[in-house]
Amino acid sequence: MTTDDLSRVFAALADPTRRDMVARLSEGDATVSRLAEPYRMTLQAVYKHLRVLEDAGLVSRPPGPQPRPVHLEARAFDLMDTWIERHRRRAEERYRRLDAVLAQMEEDEHGQDQGDRHRGRPEGAGHRDDP
Amino acid sequence: MTTDDLSRVFAALADPTRRDMVARLSEGDATVSRLAEPYRMTLQAVYKHLRVLEDAGLVSRPPGPQPRPVHLEARAFDLMDTWIERHRRRAEERYRRLDAVLAQMEEDEHGQDQGDRHRGRPEGAGHRDDP
DNA sequence: CTCTCTTTCAACCTTGAAGTTGAAAGTAGG
DNA sequence: CCTACTTTCAACTTCAAGGTTGAAAGAGAG
Numbered sequence: 001m002t003t004d005d006l007s008r009v010f011a012a013l014a015d016p017t018r019r020d021m022v023a024r025l026s027e028g029d030a031t032v033s034r035l036a037e038p039y040r041m042t043l044q045a046v047y048k049h050l051r052v053l054e055d056a057g058l059v060s061r062p063p064g065p066q067p068r069p070v071h072l073e074a075r076a077f078d079l080m081d082t083w084i085e086r087h088r089r090r091a092e093e094r095y096r097r098l099d100a101v102l103a104q105m106e107e108d109e110h111g112q113d114q115g116d117r118h119r120g121r122p123e124g125a126g127h128r129d130d131p
Numbered sequence: 132m133t134t135d136d137l138s139r140v141f142a143a144l145a146d147p148t149r150r151d152m153v154a155r156l157s158e159g160d161a162t163v164s165r166l167a168e169p170y171r172m173t174l175q176a177v178y179k180h181l182r183v184l185e186d187a188g189l190v191s192r193p194p195g196p197q198p199r200p201v202h203l204e205a206r207a208f209d210l211m212d213t214w215i216e217r218h219r220r221r222a223e224e225r226y227r228r229l230d231a232v233l234a235q236m237e238e239d240e241h242g243q244d245q246g247d248r249h250r251g252r253p254e255g256a257g258h259r260d261d262p
Numbered sequence: 263c264t265c266t267c268t269t270t271c272a273a274c275c276t277t278g279a280a281g282t283t284g285a286a287a288g289t290a291g292g
Numbered sequence: 293c294c295t296a297c298t299t300t301c302a303a304c305t306t307c308a309a310g311g312t313t314g315a316a317a318g319a320g321a322g
Contacts, residue, residue: 007145014142015280016135019214026221032298045281047299052279066289066298074222077215083150084208087157091205094159146310163268176311178269183309197268197319269318278309288299 005057009080012056017041018049022058025072035070136188140210143187148172149180153189156203166201 003011013019021035036046050070053059057076061068134142144150152166167177181201184190188207192199 004147006150007147010141010150011145011279014138014145016138017280019137019141023218026218026225028225041280042282043298044283044300048280068298072218072222074219074226077219080211081215081219084211087154087203088205088208088212090157091203094157095205142309148310172310173312174268175270175313179310199268263322265320265322267318267320269316271314271316273313275312276310278307280306280308282303282305284302286299286301288297290295290297292293292295 006079006083008056009058009076012052012058015049015052018053021049021053022072025059025070026074029069029071031067031069033067137210137214139187140189140207143183143189146180146183149184152180152184153203156190156201157205160200160202162198162200164198 013022017039020038024030024035032046032050033043035050036043039046050059050061054061057079058073060071060073062071144153148170151169155161155166163177163181164174166181167174170177181190181192185192188210189204191202191204193202
């Protein structure tokens, strides 16, 4: 089911430790050992967290000489941002247009599936994250 | 460890099904059975997902008569939004001010822990999500 | 009252996430 | 070369997340 990009980003940020790492990296790149300092955790665990952030595209580590610094990829925020904004906007717009709400209520009460609002949904397979 | 609010919201949206539910709810409230239609999943599973969304504050279900509709709480997006924007901004600002980067590099090379940047972290307990 | 639909509770299974330990490669620098 | 630090690989534990089944309450409609 190759978890999609969005899922990876959200999941990555669902962990407080990882969020803290991102927060600190937003103030500047850092070596892993330096990054790991605050946490009561094995170094390997920190590397694991970094892998998750890396797989989500939130962080990069340029190849090369040994102490390779961790770098925040701020562009990775865009994915979430656009998703969130899209739906926030949809919801707010709907909230403003009262008529739409009323139409919805009528449709629901009459049970007539004549309304073309929620028709032809894919029924099971593909979701509709980013149409 | 009472997972904090942010973690709950991010975790809630880390699941494709749940994200799809939110996407559809952004177009209008819906009854649970209607919401459940597209998914190849037990009704109980859908209720579980709704519980997660509800606990995250992303969704509400007014008490009252039986088919209680599910409603998107668009305000719940604000939490994530401010978090994301805060760090995105920090990162971008840092990127613009080259001098800061240079100062950082010097500090790192000299190894002087005189910099008050990362000092006195709570060592494992409280993180610094929303100072 | 009874039948049906909605909603919830509980026990269970399976899988992945987060941590740990232990050990092995790389890559310096002395 | 040897020593130390960084990075990764692998096996193993613990526990919660997503699903399932089965059954029990609540609430409306006949």
